[in-house]
Amino acid sequence: MAARHFVAAVAAVLAGASAVAGPTAPGAAIAARIDGEPVYAFTLDALWQQRRAAKPSLERRAVLDDIIQVRLLAARAGNAAPKVQPGATVAFAPEVMVEERLVATLREVYGKDIDTAVKAQPGATLESLVIAQPPMSQPQLDAIFGRQGRLKLEIALTAEQQSLAGKADVLRYRLPGGEPASVTLYDVYHRQNVQGRLALSQQPASVAAQQARRIVANAFVLHWARQRFGAEAVADLRKVIEDGDTVVALQNLxxxxxxxxxxxxxxxxxxxxxxxxxxxxxxxxxxxxxxxxxxxxxxxxxxxxxxxxxxxxxxxxxxxxxxxxxxxxxxxxxxxxxxxxxxxxxxxxxxxxxxxxxxxxxxxxxxxxxxxxxxxxxxxxxxxxxxxxxxxxxxxxxxxxxxxxxxxxxxxxxRQQLSQMIEQSRRTVRIEIAEAP
Structure with missing residues (x-):
């Protein structure tokens, strides 16, 4: 998990926190505030349910304490810790890894509801979201990836090639109730690691079509979550995952x-x-x-x-x-x-x-x-x-x-420096608990 459970509970810090009222709209309820910034109940519940799969006795308050501590330390760290991709042996873009883990968390916790939403689409699949899949000519692909048949150990597009890839639509789609959108060849390229980019350069049409559908599937999950819980709540869960990466990097440092x-x-x-x-x-x-x-x-x-x-x-x-x-x-x-x-x-x-x-x-x-x-x-x-x-x-x-x-x-x-950073983060913020988990 992004929070990594690395810090002892901050019960002593939270014990004196005062209760505050939070919104009652679905997904908008507030679990806590840190210097006025909310931690959404949606984030707490999602992570609590996910972690209880491995540890059924885990208390909800312990997860909230962990979320707060990770957010405090991530904010304190600033740029001190390099970005990392936990579990990745090759380079993915950090924002891609965060989004993948965000979608994976939503699928793990709300999988049945998401499956129901998929089955409600025409044909009971996400293929109905695809409006068009424009053909890509071989000269167009050669201009982006170079001529086929050449041995390549890796693929790194130049700025000009990236610009061309950004103008090449792999497919166009429309989310329920949304406006038409497109997945470009650059979108696919940007989301790949070294091996994925090499495969994309060798079989651009088939690999791009497959990966573009993955992007659309992720977009559908995020759209469903925002519609149900609110965009701010989903953004909060994403931030917790991103904060966890920062804390892991800080620990490694x-x-x-x-x-x-x-x-x-x-x-x-x-x-x-x-x-x-x-x-x-x-x-x-x-x-x-x-x-x-x-x-x-x-x-x-x-x-x-x-x-x-x-x-x-x-x-x-x-x-x-x-x-x-x-x-x-x-x-x-x-x-x-x-x-x-x-x-x-x-x-x-x-x-x-x-x-x-x-x-x-x-x-x-x-x-x-x-x-x-x-x-x-x-x-x-x-x-x-x-x-x-x-x-x-x-x-x-x-x-x-x-x-x-x-x-x-x-x-x-x-480790002494890290402990001091943790203690300082606890002393310099105002924490309010909006509920009694």
Whole structure:
């Protein structure tokens, strides 16, 4: 969901809010006001019903508290947080993603009513909304997308091509009780991500017709909602979704939900500003966070192929001793010593077998691992058993400590900044609750 449930309830802020009267027209009822700006009951009810599908015990007031907190923080953030498209792995225009989630929310909550409205149309489909589908000539399409048959990794129209696309109607339609409108080729292009634009450039006529009907279907849902609940109420729900995007971006900027290796411009800057004294203090206080395995004592079994490796594994699973199995089956030079590798130090120069030993838990033979040999070398398989581990900590002056400590300190500072922003947003506005949810 757009609000993301990231903030604790603001009951303390809302407890002293006074009641105000709201309009009684359908969809125009007010749930709360923030510095005089309304939060519509329609928005609250839509999000409450949607979230209750996953959490039936969710209280309506908790959703209202969340909406208010998200709106406060989004307003406070201003331009501090970049726009994001949650869940999108490639670039969609932010306003397109907001509209898609708005329509999805309306469909999820009011799907039966919307289906009834569709069935009330001639032919019981939205196809009756289409007035015309003008043909697009190949020269016209070539002028916009270039000549067909050329290999393209992506498509990005120039300003001139976008202008031509804006003059090319894909279809014309009329919403119930509305004026004729059109979906242009630019409208379709603008709503696509990278893959969609590439598909559009390769099969412009068919892809454009399909996507134009999706645009009309979305327009019908939004038209239905505005007719039933009012344009201002629907705009309020859209704003909550957009505010949620801003808050998610703001969280990411401040490292909420991220691990220490994840970055943002703010985290990267704060990490670079951490001093050696801060790192040392953090290290002394949180030395357990820098624990490592200093030494391991290990044995191994080396065999020529995977079949022999599986036989060795079965023998071990049936209770054979690891050293005895190594003496009987290993082809390594230390087989007579039961495959004893001795003690391996973390500070020493480790080959791949030593690295494998450091990656294994003690007391349990590893799965057979194929050695990373060259193309002209004979392959072989290794099974490793770590018998003992000696634990220690990365030294203070190591690059590991410098990097990890600076990232964790940066996360602490960023999250503190976000907490301060949340507290300031609570203290600087007047919140009025218009009802008792």
């Amino acid at each position: 401040h490292g909420v939900g991220l691990d220490t290796d994840a970055g943002s411009p703010l985290l990267n800057r704060l990490s670079g500003e951490v001093s050696a004294q801060e790192i040392e203090g953090f290290y002394r206080e949180h030395k357990d966070l820098f624990a490592r395995v200093d030494r391991v004592r290990a044995r191994h079994i080396r065999v020529a192929d995977e079949a022999q490796a599986q036989r060795a594994v079965r023998a071990l699973q049936q209770g054979a001793g690891f050293a005895a199995t190594a003496r009987r089956m290993s082809r390594a030079g230390d087989a007579a010593k039961g495959g004893d590798l001795g003690w391996i130090s973390a500070d020493g120069s480790k080959d791949w077998l030593a690295s494998l030993a450091f990656s294994q838990p003690p007391g349990k033979p590893s799965a057979p691992v194929r050695a990373p040999v060259g193309p002209n070398e004979n392959a072989y398989w290794e099974i490793v058993l770590v018998e003992e581990q000696v634990h220690g900590a990365h030294p203070l002056q190591s690059e590991t400590v410098r990097y990890q400590a600076s990232r964790m300190i940066a996360l602490q500072k960023a």
